[in-house]
Amino acid sequence: MAVYYFDTSALVKRYANERGTGWMVNLINPTANHKLYTVRITGPEMIAAFFRKANTGQIPRSDAVIFAQNFKANWQNIYRIIEIDSQVSDNAMLMAEKHGLRGYDAVHLATAIHLELIRHNRGLPRLIFVSADNDLFQTAQNEGLLVENPNNYP
Numbered sequence: 001m002a003v004y005y006f007d008t009s010a011l012v013k014r015y016a017n018e019r020g021t022g023w024m025v026n027l028i029n030p031t032a033n034h035k036l037y038t039v040r041i042t043g044p045e046m047i048a049a050f051f052r053k054a055n056t057g058q059i060p061r062s063d064a065v066i067f068a069q070n071f072k073a074n075w076q077n078i079y080r081i082i083e084i085d086s087q088v089s090d091n092a093m094l095m096a097e098k099h100g101l102r103g104y105d106a107v108h109l110a111t112a113i114h115l116e117l118i119r120h121n122r123g124l125p126r127l128i129f130v131s132a133d134n135d136l137f138q139t140a141q142n143e144g145l146l147v148e149n150p151n152n153y154p
Contacts, residue, residue: 001032001034001035002034002125003034003035003037003124003128004034004036004129004130005037005038005073005112005115005127005129005130006036006131007080007108007129007130007131007132007133007136007137008045008049008104008108009086009131009132009133010024010132010150011046012050013132014071015025015067015070016050016059016063016067019154020132020149020152020153021150022153023153025108026069028048028078030078035050035080036078037079037082037115037127038079038081038082039081039082039088039107039111040082040083041066041104041107041108043075043081046068047071048069049083050063050064050068050071051068052062059060062089082111084107084111086111087114088107088111088114089107089110091106091110091114092106092107092109092110092111095113099139101135101136101139105133105135105136105139108145109136109140110128112127115127116145126146127143127145128145128146129146129147129148130148130149131146132149132150134149
């Protein structure tokens with residue numbers, strides 16, 4: 001069992017067939033018994049990503065509807081959702097300023113750093129930050145997080 005934090009760019013691969021989908025499906029499989037974290041904003045980001053793919057012609061709209069239904073069915077049951085509090089928000093602003101990140105990327109990074117600190121203080125194993133966004137992946141690595149990129153897997 002391991003502990004993972006997913007940003008949206010990685011989590012989309014669990015539902016839409018892309019490079020890294022097989023790896024994500026295996027990772028998120030309940031029989032793997034991993035702890036799977038993400039932040040509240042991932043929900044709206046996921047639905048937006050599916051329908052953006054449909055609107056740009058990358059996938060049929062019917063696929064976007066199915067992906068969204070599957071994600072919503074898993075949202076509360078599979079993922080441990082972290083709420084954004086003032087500490088995470090303040091750190092996200094710092095991450096955006098320090099690294100020039102987009103707003104939601106800064107929130108993902110700040111949330112993972114916050115969770116990693118809590119785990120460290122409790123003597124728990126480190127989490128693995130999973131992102132398919134190369135800039136965010138590199139920034140998370142530079143901030144000292146363990147990282148994985150689903151694009152590295154078929």
